[in-house]
Amino acid sequence: MQSEISPEDEAVLASPPEQAGGPNSPQQPQRAAESFQSKETFQSASQDAVDTAPDGKHASLTTPAVRGILKAQGVNIADVRGTGKDDRVLKEDVYKFVAARDDKLSKPFQASAGRRDPGTDQAQVEKTIALTPVQSQMFKTMTRSLNIPHFLYGDEVDVTSLSTLRRRLNLQAANGQKLSFLHFIIKAVSLALEDFPTLNARVEAGSERQAPKLVMREKHNIGIAMDTPQGLLVPNIKNVASRSILNIGAECNRLQERAKDGKLSVTDLTGGTITVSNIGSIGGTYVAPVLVQSEVAILGIGKAKTVPAFDDQDRVIKKDIMSFSWSADHRVVDGATMARMGERVRAFIEEPGMMMARLR
Ligand code: COA
Numbered sequence: 001m002q003s004e005i006s007p008e009d010e011a012v013l014a015s016p017p018e019q020a021g022g023p024n025s026p027q028q029p030q031r032a033a034e035s036f037q038s039k040e041t042f043q044s045a046s047q048d049a050v051d052t053a054p055d056g057k058h059a060s061l062t063t064p065a066v067r068g069i070l071k072a073q074g075v076n077i078a079d080v081r082g083t084g085k086d087d088r089v090l091k092e093d094v095y096k097f098v099a100a101r102d103d104k105l106s107k108p109f110q111a112s113a114g115r116r117d118p119g120t121d122q123a124q125v126e127k128t129i130a131l132t133p134v135q136s137q138m139f140k141t142m143t144r145s146l147n148i149p150h151f152l153y154g155d156e157v158d159v160t161s162l163s164t165l166r167r168r169l170n171l172q173a174a175n176g177q178k179l180s181f182l183h184f185i186i187k188a189v190s191l192a193l194e195d196f197p198t199l200n201a202r203v204e205a206g207s208e209r210q211a212p213k214l215v216m217r218e219k220h221n222i223g224i225a226m227d228t229p230q231g232l233l234v235p236n237i238k239n240v241a242s243r244s245i246l247n248i249g250a251e252c253n254r255l256q257e258r259a260k261d262g263k264l265s266v267t268d269l270t271g272g273t274i275t276v277s278n279i280g281s282i283g284g285t286y287v288a289p290v291l292v293q294s295e296v297a298i299l300g301i302g303k304a305k306t307v308p309a310f311d312d313q314d315r316v317i318k319k320d321i322m323s324f325s326w327s328a329d330h331r332v333v334d335g336a337t338m339a340r341m342g343e344r345v346r347a348f349i350e351e352p353g354m355m356m357a358r359l360r
């Protein structure tokens with residue numbers, strides 16, 4: 001809001017020079033303050049200008065054109081140094097005053113912009129970048145996946161026996177091929193799917209004319225979420241039911257190598273029926289995995305950790321545990337089925353002998 005020229009100012013302007021209230025007049029500072037009451041920021045800058053303004057007794061005299069500019073710029077004539085005859089205020093005096101005032105007002109911002117301290121600077125710095133090809137794909141598939149009503153089912157699994165077995169087998173590995181937890185877990189999932197084939201199916205959502213359907217799939221093509229140099233990729237191991245754990249390990253290593261070199265084929269990347277995401281190989285206890293659109297279940301694995309537990313005789317013993325987090329499509333999978341499948345996988349992992357007994 002601009003300040004107005006008060007009737008008193010008009011009277012001063014109209015009065016002869018000797019009647020005009022000069023800076024020494026007791027009225028002068030009060031009117032200057034009143035003129036800027038509505039613009040606090042201007043007030044301090046103008047007050048500085050008042051401090052350095054001249055004391056000429058004709059400073060308040062000027063023409064109607066200059067008064068118009070004073071009004072438009074919200075300037076009190078008493079603050080302006082007049083350079084005309086008898087200290088009259090000219091147009092250029094007002095413009096000079098306004099330029100000096102505006103410069104003073106903008107200085108605090110310029111100063112803060114000039115000395116940016118990365119430690120305390122609160123200003124946000126943004127940069128827009130395009131998504132990588134893998135991120136673009138992830139953007140599309142994950143957006144579609146979130147149309148599926150997911151539910152999460154989690155449990156802690158005791159991997160102490162499996163740790164011991166894995167260590168023993170790896171010590172004896174003749175060809176240097178090591179087995180990780182993941183290779184056993186993939187096999188356990190496949191064995192459990194034999195009793196819960198719905199979890200290997202896909203949903204055909206249907207349309208207004210066609211009812212939704214479940215498409216059952218015989219082969220267990222188990223997808224592995226992989227952290228690769230290009231980003232998240234999910235190749236799958238075909239027909240896990242027909243493979244030994246060693247063979248699963250070998251195929252997993254092949255896919256990892258290909259993923260690292262950006263050489264996964266379309267066949268490697270398509271046809272998955274259920275996915276395992278081992279985020280625990282990087283870190284983290286829990287994960288809420290998001291379903292792949294053509295699947296109805298996914299298993300997320302957390303990092304193994306050693307915890308104190310009680311044995312049958314209430315003695316404190318060490319246990320290695322891992323969290324298993326399942327997400328499932330609640331349109332076709334109910335909680336009880338998911339819990340039974342989870343229990344079956346847990347039983348195979350906690351008692352690896354049971355898994356061996358089921359191997360063909
Ligand atoms: N807890 C503790 N240790 C684990 C573990 C877990 N959950 N999973 C793996 N390890 C161990 C392995 O046994 C191995 O140990 P070792 O050297 O003593 O034998 C070590 O960690 C390295 O394992 P890694 O080479 O990663 O093999 P892997 O077969 O377990 O996992 C991948 C392979 C491809 C799954 C893994 O490298 C990867 O990319 N994980 C990230 C998956 C991801 O990004 N998921 C999120 C999707 S949203």
